[in-house]
Amino acid sequence: MKAHIRYRPLIRNLRSTTEIAEEGIRQLLELPMIEQEVDKGYEVVHEGDHPTRCCLVLEGFAFRYRILVDGSRQIVAFNVPGDLPDLQSLHLKRMDHALATLSPARLAFIPHGALRDLTRKNYGVADALWRRTLIDAAILREWVTALGRKPxxxxxxxxxxxxxxxxxxxxxxxxxxxxxxxxxxxxxxxxxxxxxxxxxxxxxxxxxxxxxxxxxxxxxxxxxxxxxxxxxxxxxxxxxxxxxxxxxx
Amino acid sequence: MKAHIRYRPLIRNLRSTTEIAEEGIRQLLELPMIEQEVDKGYEVVHEGDHPTRCCLVLEGFAFRYRILVDGSRQIVAFNVPGDLPDLQSLHLKRMDHALATLSPARLAFIPHGALRDLTRKNYGVADALWRRTLIDAAILREWVTALGRKPxxxxxxxxxxxxxxxxxxxxxxxxxxxxxxxxxxxxxxxxxxxxxxxxxxxxxxxxxxxxxxxxxxxxxxxxxxxxxxxxxxxxxxxxxxxxxxxxxx
DNA sequence: CGCGTGGTTGAACTCTGTCAAACGAGGTGG
DNA sequence: CCACCTCGTTTGACAGAGTTCAACCACGCG
CATH class of the missing domain: 2.60.120.10 (Jelly Rolls)
Known part of the structure; x- marks a missing residue:
C-alpha cells in the first residue's frame, strides 16, 4: 500500500477542499509514481517545456516563476507539501512558467496518461483535481488583488x-x-x-x-x-x- | 438548431484553444440556456453568492472584481463575447469575487446540473472546459507578472x-x-x-x-x-x- | 440647458526603488 | 582550527515613478 506517511499532505490537501471519496484517494495513490529527492534550486520544469508528467510535492517547498526580458523575476506561486504545482500541464501542453524547488525536496512524478485515465474512470477524482486547479486560480486572483491594491x-x-x-x-x-x-x-x-x-x-x-x-x-x-x-x-x-x-x- | 450567430463567439473561443469535437459543440449548444439582455453595470453575481448556473457572454463586455475594505476596487478579469466568466462556479460553490457588465450585454445562463451532466457524458467537453479555466489561470499569472514587475x-x-x-x-x-x-x-x-x-x-x-x-x-x-x-x-x-x-x- | 459621467491638467507629496557598501552566519578546505 | 567564501541580510543616502488632491473641461442625454 502506497499510503505512506509521505502522502499524507496530498491526502489532507485534497480532503480539505473536496469531498473526495476514499476510493478516489486509493486510486490516486495507486497510480505509478516515481519519487525523487532533489536539492534546493532544482529546476523541475522550464518555461516552454512540454511535460509528460505531473509533479507532486511530498516534502519541501517549490515555487513557480517567470523571468522577464529585463532579467527581473516574478514568482507566481509558492507550493507546499501536498501540492500538485503543475497539474495544469495535464491540459496545457506548454509550460508558460517554470517550476523549481525552494528547499531540498522530495517529489513524486505521475505520468499524464495514467492520471488522465483515472480522471476518465472516476469523475470524483476528476472533479477534485479540476477543483484544485480552480483554487490555484482563486489564489492568483488574491495575489492580483494584493499586488494591485495593497501597500x-x-x-x-x-x-x-x-x-x-x-x-x-x-x-x-x-x-x-x-x-x-x-x-x-x-x-x-x-x-x-x-x-x-x-x-x-x-x-x-x-x-x-x-x-x-x-x-x-x-x-x-x-x-x-x-x-x-x-x-x-x-x-x-x-x-x-x-x-x-x-x-x- | 441553437447554432445561432450569437453563439459563434463561444464556438470560436473553444475552437481556438481546444480540439473539441463537432459533437461536443453540438451538445453544449443544446444545453438549456436562458438568454437575457442587461444594461451596463448589471451585477450578474456578487461576492459571496452561491450560483446555480454559469454565465455565458454573447454580446458586450463583462468584468470580475473585488472591493477591498478601504473601498478600493481590483478588477481581476475582463470578459469578452464567447467567455464563460464564472465557469469556475461549477466546482467552487462560493463566489470569491463579483461579476458585472461593462457595457449593455446579452448573456446566457446554463444550469450547473445540465453542464455537469454533460461533462460526465462527454469528456471531450469536460476537458475543453477544464482547459478554459486553466487558461483563465494563465491569464491571471500574466496579470500577476505585469502588476508585480512591469511599469x-x-x-x-x-x-x-x-x-x-x-x-x-x-x-x-x-x-x-x-x-x-x-x-x-x-x-x-x-x-x-x-x-x-x-x-x-x-x-x-x-x-x-x-x-x-x-x-x-x-x-x-x-x-x-x-x-x-x-x-x-x-x-x-x-x-x-x-x-x-x-x-x- | 443643466446635470452627470468620464476625461484632462497642475502641483505637491510619498512610498518604494536604486545604488552601494558592510555585515554575519554557515560551510569548506587547507 | 582558522581563514575564507558565499549567500542572505542590513543599513544609509538619494531619486523617481506614481499618487493625491483639487480643479476644470467636454460631451451626451433627459
Whole structure:
C-alpha cells in the first residue's frame, strides 16, 4: 500500500477542499509514481517545456516563476507539501512558467496518461483535481488583488498569513513558529517589491511585536494584528473544513 | 438548431484553444440556456453568492472584481463575447469575487446540473472546459507578472494587446480600430494604477503615434511598438491556432 | 440647458526603488 | 582550527515613478 506517511499532505490537501471519496484517494495513490529527492534550486520544469508528467510535492517547498526580458523575476506561486504545482500541464501542453524547488525536496512524478485515465474512470477524482486547479486560480486572483491594491506591509502580511494557513491544512504549520525556506529576495519577487523593502517592513513588524522572520523561521506573536494588516480572509482558499484551531487561528 | 450567430463567439473561443469535437459543440449548444439582455453595470453575481448556473457572454463586455475594505476596487478579469466568466462556479460553490457588465450585454445562463451532466457524458467537453479555466489561470499569472514587475506604460500596453488578441480570436477585433467599452478608471482598477496615470500614459502613447484610445475607441497605429512596450507574447493564451493575420498581427 | 459621467491638467507629496557598501552566519578546505 | 567564501541580510543616502488632491473641461442625454 502506497499510503505512506509521505502522502499524507496530498491526502489532507485534497480532503480539505473536496469531498473526495476514499476510493478516489486509493486510486490516486495507486497510480505509478516515481519519487525523487532533489536539492534546493532544482529546476523541475522550464518555461516552454512540454511535460509528460505531473509533479507532486511530498516534502519541501517549490515555487513557480517567470523571468522577464529585463532579467527581473516574478514568482507566481509558492507550493507546499501536498501540492500538485503543475497539474495544469495535464491540459496545457506548454509550460508558460517554470517550476523549481525552494528547499531540498522530495517529489513524486505521475505520468499524464495514467492520471488522465483515472480522471476518465472516476469523475470524483476528476472533479477534485479540476477543483484544485480552480483554487490555484482563486489564489492568483488574491495575489492580483494584493499586488494591485495593497501597500507593501499588507502584501507581506498577506503572504505570511496565506502560507501559514496552507501549511496548517497539511498540518505542517499548526504552531506559532514555522520554518519557511524562503529568502527575503524570493518574497520580494513574489510580491512585486524589492528585498530592501521586504527587509525594512519585516523589521517594522518585529519592532511592533507582530511577527519575527529571521533565518527563515517565522514566529507569529500577534496573529489577529497580522491578519488585520493583511486584510486576510481565508475564504478564497475554499476550504470545506475550517482552519485547524491553534494559537493564531 | 441553437447554432445561432450569437453563439459563434463561444464556438470560436473553444475552437481556438481546444480540439473539441463537432459533437461536443453540438451538445453544449443544446444545453438549456436562458438568454437575457442587461444594461451596463448589471451585477450578474456578487461576492459571496452561491450560483446555480454559469454565465455565458454573447454580446458586450463583462468584468470580475473585488472591493477591498478601504473601498478600493481590483478588477481581476475582463470578459469578452464567447467567455464563460464564472465557469469556475461549477466546482467552487462560493463566489470569491463579483461579476458585472461593462457595457449593455446579452448573456446566457446554463444550469450547473445540465453542464455537469454533460461533462460526465462527454469528456471531450469536460476537458475543453477544464482547459478554459486553466487558461483563465494563465491569464491571471500574466496579470500577476505585469502588476508585480512591469511599469505603468508596459502594463497599459499589455492589457491593450491582450484585449485585441482575445477579441480577434472571436473575430470582433481583427481590424486596427475597435470599440472597447472600458473607462480609464476601469483600466486603472485592473492594472493597479490610478486613472490619472492611465490618462497621462495614454496621452504619451498618442503623442508617440502608438495607439489612440479616445471615447472608448482604440485605434492602433504601431502594433509592433505596442507589443514591444508591453512585452506581450500571446503564448500564455495557449491558442491551438495562430492569431488571425490582420494589420497589427 | 443643466446635470452627470468620464476625461484632462497642475502641483505637491510619498512610498518604494536604486545604488552601494558592510555585515554575519554557515560551510569548506587547507 | 582558522581563514575564507558565499549567500542572505542590513543599513544609509538619494531619486523617481506614481499618487493625491483639487480643479476644470467636454460631451451626451433627459
Amino acid at each position: 507593501a506591509p499588507a502584501r507581506i502580511a498577506h503572504i505570511l498569513c496565506e502560507l501559514m494557513a496552507r501549511l496548517s491544512i497539511v498540518q505542517l504549520g499548526n504552531k506559532s513558529q514555522v520554518r519557511l525556506p524562503v529568502t527575503q529576495n524570493e518574497l520580494a519577487d513574489a510580491l512585486g517589491l524589492t528585498y530592501v523593502t521586504i527587509n525594512r517592513t519585516l523589521q517594522d513588524f518585529s519592532r511592533a511585536g507582530i511577527v519575527d522572520f529571521r533565518h527563515q523561521v517565522l514566529t507569529i506573536h500577534n496573529w489577529p494584528e497580522l491578519q488585520r494588516i493583511a486584510g486576510f480572509d481565508p475564504d478564497y482558499l475554499h476550504l470545506t473544513c475550517p482552519l485547524p484551531k491553534w494559537g493564531p487561528f | 505603468a506604460p508596459a502594463r497599459i500596453a499589455h492589457i491593450l494587446c491582450e484585449l485585441m488578441a482575445r477579441l480577434s480570436i472571436v473575430q470582433l477585433g481583427n481590424k486596427s480600430q475597435v470599440r472597447l467599452p472600458v473607462t480609464q478608471n476601469e483600466l486603472a482598477d485592473a492594472l493597479g494604477l490610478t486613472y490619472v496615470t492611465i490618462n497621462r500614459t495614454l496621452q504619451d502613447f498618442s503623442r508617440a503615434g502608438i495607439v489612440d484610445f479616445r471615447h472608448q475607441v482604440l485605434t492602433i497605429h504601431n502594433w509592433p511598438e505596442l507589443q514591444r512596450i508591453a512585452g506581450f507574447d500571446p503564448d500564455y493564451l495557449h491558442l491551438t491556432c495562430p492569431l488571425p493575420k490582420w494589420g497589427p498581427f
